[in-house]
Amino acid sequence: MKHAAPTRTLLALYTAMVAFVLIAPTVVVIPLSFTDKASLTFPPSGWSTRWYENFFNDPAWTAAFGNSLTVALIVTVVATAAGTAAAVGVSKWSRKRMAKAAQMFLLAPIVVPSIILAIGVYAIFLRLQLLGTLPGFVLAHSVLAVPFVLVSVSAALAGFDDRLTTAAASLGADRWTTFRRVMLPLILPGVVSGALFAFVTSFDEVVLSIFIKSPYLETLPVKMYASVTRDTDPTIAAAATMIMLLTTVIIAVGLLSMRRKKIA
Amino acid sequence: MPDKTPGAGTRIDVKNVTKRYAKSTAVDDVSLSIEPGEFITLLGPSGSGKTTTLNLIAGFTELTHGSIEIDGQRVDHVPAHKRGLGVVFQHYALFPHMTVAENIAFPLQQRKTPKAAQAALVASVLQTVGLAGYQDRFPKELSGGQQQRVAFARAMVFNPRALLMDEPLGALDKNLREKLQLEIKRIHQDVGRTFVFVTHDQEEALILSDRIAIFNNGRIEQVGTSADLYERPASLFVARFMGESTVFKAQVSSNGSDWHMDFHGSTLHGPVTSTVPGKGALVLRPEQLRVAESRADAPAGSAAVPVQVIQNIYLGSGHKYELRLPDGSTGIVRTPLTERTSLRPGDSAYVHWPAHQGVLLEDNDLVSTT
Incomplete structure (x- = not known):
């Protein structure tokens, strides 16, 4: 669509304004993390990297960071496998109404307020003694991550020609081989973006994690939340900056590599 | 390459097979014996059950009743990937992420063929389908006809027990279709395998097949050679589906040795050869009929039956007449050039034929005239 020059200028201004409102609160964290004062002041009066040093020298912070990475990596594997299997299953279900219902059920975790989910998970984990354990974190985060995988793999499957599986069967391939050699390579972009979302979902999950953490096992966002309520120490800004960069890089790399694959 | 021993083909028996869906019956008590090495075509209009029958043989669809045997062994509960049949689809179904060579090697990998043998087989089959040198292309870099050749190569490379083809030429333009028809026929003669071919194009069926099975409404109306179907159709549907015909419909009576019908004042008769229907339809092919001015x-x-000339078309090899019969239906006559007439559209004339010719069938049309 072509617009007159004044309209275009206005549109650009408006877009810039919306972008600023969206991004500014996030970007403010970066200068905050380089302050030389022991409190969160904006704009910072002097510059230093002491809060990054503090982050990496404090075993509480590095442990939380390590925990977050470990949990997120395992969740990525678990949720991607489960979500992909669910998406394939739902797409092959010949009773469409049941398939739709199953899909809605699987998507529920992103619709239900996480605080409600958190209370339920807490009650069950208490009984099963999963609170503050690695399997507990992986399980809880996977529940939240599966819907993202389901959505992105389902979208990829919509573009998959199911007649190729029939052809593969006629050529002697069993179902598993057909999935591995024919379906998976063709829906891989959807699986990869689902996996990235799963990682990010787990890595910055906070509400559920506060409920299921223990003094022995807590993730980075939980530690940050505790830190901001207790000591308001700029280390949190350093941590936030690193989380932001990590997730941004992951998503950007994922999207770019997928785009390259499509062009090829 | 497939085993070239003549008669090395596989026998396929479809026995009383029915396929019912929730609201419809796609295949209704179909029986068909396919001989080893035979080229059989399942021919019929869309929705007649021919493709469903092929899918049942291939194992893509579960049957409701009946059984399917390959070389005497029941296979109706054997999954598709263990039936050892090659299938060619109308939509090619090549794997888009694999090269031509990878596509063709796929069935060989499933059969754990040694790598070196795979490469040799791929090269050899590409030669057969005329695509030598194309092994590193991706399917989307090929034309429709080339893609279908690759699909053929992929379905044949593992020496399948039989080759099933579901309207493989349906998506191609006419010239290419005719070229590939001849190639398929040549390959069939070379490899001596059982070929089962599905099409709705009767000309294609005539060119390719040893025998043709005519499908209608989920049933087989008749199985036979093209001459059987053209000269001795078993039903009005077959007569109409296989080539042009003129149909005279009337009540039939019989005195045991001869039948008679009164077609709008003209008495038609012939010898009784099978059950005489009550409502009859006498079918004559365009070459059996002649036109006279009086x-x-x-x-x-x-x-002889009085008619009105609709068109008199000069075809070079002869004349083709379109005639209006007394009951309003259209008749078609083809005559050699030696029997020229000066009839013009609108003229009254007579269509005639030696009285014993024609095939008397039951008139099972729902509407009396079409």
């Missing part, structure tokens, strides 16, 4: 011009003893 009743007197028709040979004595021949059957």
Whole structure:
């Protein structure tokens, strides 16, 4: 669509304004993390990297960071496998109404307020003694991550020609081989973006994690939340900056590599 | 390459097979014996059950009743990937993320063929389908006809027990289709395998097949050679589906040795050869009929019916007449050039034929005239 020059200028201004409102609160964290004062002041009066040093020298912070990475990596594997299997299953279900219902059920975790989910998970984990354990974190985060995988793999499957599986069967391939050699390579972009979302979902999950953490096992966002309520120490800004960069890089790399694959 | 021993083909028996869906019956008590090495075509209009029958043989669809045997062994509960049949689809179904060579090697990998043998087989089959040198292309870099050749190569490379083809030429333009028809026929003669071919194009069926099975409404109306179907159709549907025909419909009576019908004042008759229907339809092919300007011009003893000329078309090899019969239906006559007439559209004339010719069938049309 072509617009007159004044309209275009206005549109650009408006877009810039919306972008600023969206991004500014996030970007403010970066200068905050380089302050030389022991409190969160904006704009910072002097510059230093002491809060990054503090982050990496404090075993509480590095442990939380390590925990977050470990949990997120395992969740990525678990949720991607489960979500992909669910998406394939739902797409092959010949009773469409049941398939739709199953899909809605699987998507529920992103619709239900996480605080409600958190209370339920807490009650069950208490009984099963999963609170503050690695399997507990992986399980809880996977529940939240599966819907993202389901959505992105389902979208990829919509573009998959199911007649190729029939052809593969006629050529002697069993179902598993057909999935591995024919379906998976063709829906891989959807699986990869689902996996990235799963990682990010787990890595910055906070509400559920506060409920299921223990003094022995807590993730980075939980530690940050505790830190901001207790000591308001700029280390949190350093941590936030690193989380932001990590997730941004992951998503950007994922999207770019997928785009390259499509062009090829 | 597939085993070239003549008669090395596989026998396929479809026995009383029914396929029912929730609201419809796609295949209704179909039986068909396919001989080893035979080229059989399942021919019929869309929705007649021919593709479903092929899918049942291939194992893509579960049957409701009946059984399917390959070389005497029941296979109706054997999954598709263990039936060892090659299938070619109308939509090619090549794997888009694999090269031509990878596509063709796929069935060989499933059969754990040694790598070196795979490469040799791929090269050899590409030669057969005329695509040598194309092994590193991706399917989307090929034309439709080339893609279908690759699909053929992929379905044949593992020496399948039989080759099933579901309208493989349906998506191609006419010239290419005719070229590939001849190639398929040549390959069939070379490899001596059982070929089962599905199409709705009767000309294609005539060119390719040893035998043709005509499908209608989920049932087989008739199985036979093209000559059987053209000269001795078993039903009005077959007569109409296989080539052009003129149909005279009337009540039939019989005195045991001869049947008679009164077609709008003209008496038609012939010898009784099978059950005489009550409502009859006498079918004549365009070459069996002649046109005369008056009743007197028709040979004595021949059957004749008054008609009105709709068109008289000069075809070079002869004339083709379109005629209006007394009941309003259209008749078609083809005559050699030696029997020229000066008939013009609108003229009255007679269509005639030796009285014993024609096939008397039951008139099972729902509407009396079409």
